[in-house]
Amino acid sequence: MVKYQNANPGDSLDRIFAALADPTRRAMLARLSEQHDLPVSTLAEPFAMSLPAVMKHLDVLSGAGLITRSKTGRTVACRLSAGPMEEALAWLTRYQRFWTEQLDRLAAFVEEDACPKSPASPSSGGSTRRPPKSSPRGPTRRK
Structure with a gap:
């Protein structure tokens, strides 16, 4: 797992995309988007991993600002924080x-090139001769 030590403002996008790169973390965010304030134990239920592993994923999500945690007694609940996703x-x-602009330009170019500007000229007579087929393969080495 990648850990980011610098706290430069330009690194926030790196942390966001690194957090979103993992399918487990994306699944956690999806669950948090459906249910608010999920306890860590409930959030960890569908994943076949230890609680410390889940906590490491939550640390990455928290470090990217994608979740917030609140503690009530002994229960830690997580909540989705969508602000960094807007960035x-x-x-x-x-x-x-x-x-989109590049593909629109390409489509216009292809459409312009596909329409002939003058009618095609008739064939100038006979057909062209096909090139001869290649010769048969030579002997192959055996192992």
Whole structure:
């Protein structure tokens, strides 16, 4: 598991995407989006891993700002914090616009190139001769 030591503001996107890269953490976020304030033990139930392993995943999610934890007595509950996802979405949207424009330009180019500007000229007579087939394979080495 990757741990980020620097606390530079530019690293927040790195932490968000690193947290979202793991399918277990994405599944945890999906559960938290359906049910608010889930206790850690309830959140860990569907996963075939130890509680310390679950806690490490929660540490990564918490470090990325994607969840918050609150403690009531001995119970620690987790809640989804969607703010950092908005930052990631804004970053992705910029590239979505770029690729949409590029693909639109490509589609326009292909459509323009596919339409012939003048009618095709008739064939100039006879057909062309096909090249001869290749010769049969030679002997192969046996092992």
